[in-house]
Amino acid sequence: MTVTSVHDPSHREALWELEDAFDRGDLISIFGRCTIVYEGRAATDLGTGDRLLVLKPDGAALVHTDEGHRPVNWQPPGSEHRAAVREGRLRVRSTRNNPDETLTVRFSDVHRLTAMAVTGGRDLTLHGSEEDLRTRILEQPELVEPGFEPTATERPSSAGPMDVFGVDADGNPVVVELKRRRVGPDAVGQLARYVRALREELGAEERDRTVRGVLVAPSITDRAAERLSDRGFDHVALEPTAEE
Amino acid sequence: MTVTSVHDPSHREALWELEDAFDRGDLISIFGRCTIVYEGRAATDLGTGDRLLVLKPDGAALVHTDEGHRPVNWQPPGSEHRAAVREGRLRVRSTRNNPDETLTVRFSDVHRLTAMAVTGGRDLTLHGSEEDLRTRILEQPELVEPGFEPTATERPSSAGPMDVFGVDADGNPVVVELKRRRVGPDAVGQLARYVRALREELGAEERDRTVRGVLVAPSITDRAAERLSDRGFDHVALEPTAEE
DNA sequence: CTATCGATTTCGCAC
DNA sequence: GTGCGAAGTCGATAG
Missing domain, CATH: 2.70.180.20 (Protein Yojf; Chain: A;)
Incomplete structure (x- = not known):
């Protein structure tokens, strides 16, 4: 036995x-x-x-x-x-x-x-992660906003890799930060670091206000919303998986 | 049985x-x-x-x-x-x-x-937490820097409670953020939020450069050090408990 | 209840 | 190995 x-x-x-x-x-x-x-x-x-x-x-x-x-x-x-x-x-x-x-x-x-004695049987399949949210957005970019076009995921920057990077309908660069659940102020700080890094990277010809920041998350706390608004960033309410 | x-x-x-x-x-x-x-x-x-x-x-x-x-x-x-x-x-x-x-x-x-059947025996005593680090600093404020005087812990602000608040030898307000282990960029962001909130709170008469930020942690990553230096903040290397 | 933040966080991946 | 960020994080505390 x-x-x-x-x-x-x-x-x-x-x-x-x-x-x-x-x-x-x-x-x-x-x-x-x-x-x-x-x-x-x-x-x-x-x-x-x-x-x-x-x-x-x-x-x-x-x-x-x-x-x-x-x-x-x-x-x-x-x-x-x-x-x-x-x-x-x-x-x-x-x-x-x-x-x-x-x-x-x-x-x-x-x-x-x-x-x-136990071996194997460790292959867990999980749904509803941040990666699912990314996949969903890449398949339906209009969920972020009409005219949004993703151009890269995990795009490197001096502040680390951005979840999703793309351009909006007016051709402005957009940094997208993804969260699978309700977020607090820390997520805004994270997004701000990426946006700042990109602004510095793009340099003089494309100045500050052209680089946008978008936080995609199911919901957001008041304090986070305030900080988001201070920075001029946007929030898009979206879940990792579509409601059935 | x-x-x-x-x-x-x-x-x-x-x-x-x-x-x-x-x-x-x-x-x-x-x-x-x-x-x-x-x-x-x-x-x-x-x-x-x-x-x-x-x-x-x-x-x-x-x-x-x-x-x-x-x-x-x-x-x-x-x-x-x-x-x-x-x-x-x-x-x-x-x-x-x-x-x-x-x-x-x-x-x-x-x-x-x-x-x-199991009951009781759940009273764990733990040493080496962030709270121990705070206690250590309150008992020996000179570990932060000569002349530092803590005036409050968990001091409220619009960005949340600060770990330790005090004044330096020149009378400048000091916001101290404590971490029990090596820190990355997120901790600098946290400290920056508190410092910014305090600067806004103190208003016009005591302007920006008077409020200082100090990150107390055993060590710090390069990127975090860079961000710390950008903000004009200081790092003090300190562990939660004294070496024996 | 929600918001915030610490944790012996753990975990995974990239460098 | 270190660095960085996600996690079904959990958990504790304050409001």
């Missing part, structure tokens, strides 16, 4: 199972009572409690409590898991370099250890 | 165990072969594969493969889990409103279902 599981093992039994599972490259879950110490980019301490520890063969480690989407402690992929029994207790330690980080889980009780 | 676990249950047995675990408010882990459909802010499809499904009593749902720190699919806390057997197969569905989102996991095989 591809799944092994032990109930209330001794700390030594748990260690053996764990090392076997490491060797097999299994996905591992451990229910147990433990304390946790993390030291790296930041540092945390977590006292005794019942938790779920997940160990992945790619080096990822996750500690979950009964609450929350995100693990209370973790270690990213690329870390190295090691297990040992110290003072009669199972200790699992996951370390990585650059930055140097260590996650240490000390068990007082191991309730259930389960391991399963 | 606080942990229940079943091995290779029938789909109906799995359903019973799952419903019992829901009733008890357990933290649940299911190893099994399944397909996954998500529909909400975006939409995803994931074909058949072996995965770990974690269901929490607060409504969070996580689907993990053998790779990565983040779940391949998930549902945030506050969702509602429901289980059923459809066409002889266990189906777990987690839904929430605002936004409307649904995660559906259809099992072809349930290898191992484990559930544990």
